[in-house]
Amino acid sequence: MPCCVFSQFDPYRLAVGFNYIGGQIRYDLDSRWTGELRYLTGSENGAVGKVSSQVFGLRGYRFFREDSRYRFFLGAEAALVSSDQKNTSYRVSGPAIGGFGGLEFRLGKRFALGLDLGPYLLSLQENETAVSETSLEFIANTYFIVHLF
Amino acid sequence: MRRIILSIGVFMIFCGISCAGLHFGLGKAAAKKSAEVIEEAVQKSTAAASFGGEGSAESYNAPTNVAWVASSSTTVTVSWSIVSANGYTMMLASDQNFSSAFSWTGDLNQANTTYAGLTPFTNYWFKVKISTHPDSAYSSAISTKTDSDCPGGAIFSSSVMDLSKISGIRPLGALNPSGHTFPTDHNYYAIKDFSATPTPIALSAPCASHLTSLIQINFSTPAVFTEYHLEFLACSQFMFFFQPCRAFHFNNQPTLL
Numbered sequence: 001m002p003c004c005v006f007s008q009f010d011p012y013r014l015a016v017g018f019n020y021i022g023g024q025i026r027y028d029l030d031s032r033w034t035g036e037l038r039y040l041t042g043s044e045n046g047a048v049g050k051v052s053s054q055v056f057g058l059r060g061y062r063f064f065r066e067d068s069r070y071r072f073f074l075g076a077e078a079a080l081v082s083s084d085q086k087n088t089s090y091r092v093s094g095p096a097i098g099g100f101g102g103l104e105f106r107l108g109k110r111f112a113l114g115l116d117l118g119p120y121l122l123s124l125q126e127n128e129t130a131v132s133e134t135s136l137e138f139i140a141n142t143y144f145i146v147h148l149f
Numbered sequence: 150m151r152r153i154i155l156s157i158g159v160f161m162i163f164c165g166i167s168c169a170g171l172h173f174g175l176g177k178a179a180a181k182k183s184a185e186v187i188e189e190a191v192q193k194s195t196a197a198a199s200f201g202g203e204g205s206a207e208s209y210n211a212p213t214n215v216a217w218v219a220s221s222s223t224t225v226t227v228s229w230s231i232v233s234a235n236g237y238t239m240m241l242a243s244d245q246n247f248s249s250a251f252s253w254t255g256d257l258n259q260a261n262t263t264y265a266g267l268t269p270f271t272n273y274w275f276k277v278k279i280s281t282h283p284d285s286a287y288s289s290a291i292s293t294k295t296d297s298d299c300p301g302g303a304i305f306s307s308s309v310m311d312l313s314k315i316s317g318i319r320p321l322g323a324l325n326p327s328g329h330t331f332p333t334d335h336n337y338y339a340i341k342d343f344s345a346t347p348t349p350i351a352l353s354a355p356c357a358s359h360l361t362s363l364i365q366i367n368f369s370t371p372a373v374f375t376e377y378h379l380e381f382l383a384c385s386q387f388m389f390f391f392q393p394c395r396a397f398h399f400n401n402q403p404t405l406l
Contacts, residue, residue: 088280089188090257137182141174
């Protein structure tokens, strides 16, 4: 069996990693199904100041083709968004749900690099004024993970 | 299976190009959309104010009814009328041009603020504007003076020297004799020892105070000698001097020997 094929990962269940911009903890249910908790941050300079966001997400993956150094996957994510603006009391929050498909490449026995793309539906509302907005966004995600044990 | 995956992938890419913007990272996308929501919220608040919902058409241009409500020797409190769902930027300075001002932006709907750690008996200027509207203007500046930190009654609480060693006191108010150029009120203590080499008498500060200046002057005429001038600050409006003194040293207390 060639080195670093995904089937070699069966002994490993728990993995941690980082993405753009945040971190994640992943648990392999079996060779094809995986669950993952993610934390991401982001910031944007708005018209009236800097806005900072935090996202807590739960992802599910379905992997294909384990007998290779790379494997495709499909998945879905449900997340909670919380944002605030510096020096004011404006607060924005809401859910985000989406689906994605991507490719993971194994770098060694325990390391892997991944990329996925997919549409997300964000529904955000401001707490004080009740202004809300729902939009469809296309989001690319990259990550690096390390299988621990 | 491979064709299905490929088809899904192509569809997603097509959808991304034609249906929505592409973001790198869900956190970044959330921040961008949140900024858009907040901007819309600000515009909604401004529209409500300009159409008389919470005030006049000009209410977002400059806050009104800006006034001092309390002050002490080191603190001041100021308040203003607010337009609901707006934040405010406040500025305090010790000069009327606000050249070295302390500025900060408070919480939404904040209607007052208190500054602490100020200098007693000093003038300060204050102005405020709405922070959540890009075109807002500052209010007219108002000024006040912090209170003096001097006690209301007598400031001196003890004698500057052992009274058994003096024969009399000339009260404060005596101006110097002609020929002496130091233009302040003096009071004099007439010591009993009029010998050519009198025994030095210890001096004590008459109240709690801070030594703010110590000057040594060396004379060569009419004789070679040294004298010391000491300046003390009792409170923001009152200072006193010990001068001239023949010698001094500090003895863990403001005592001169």
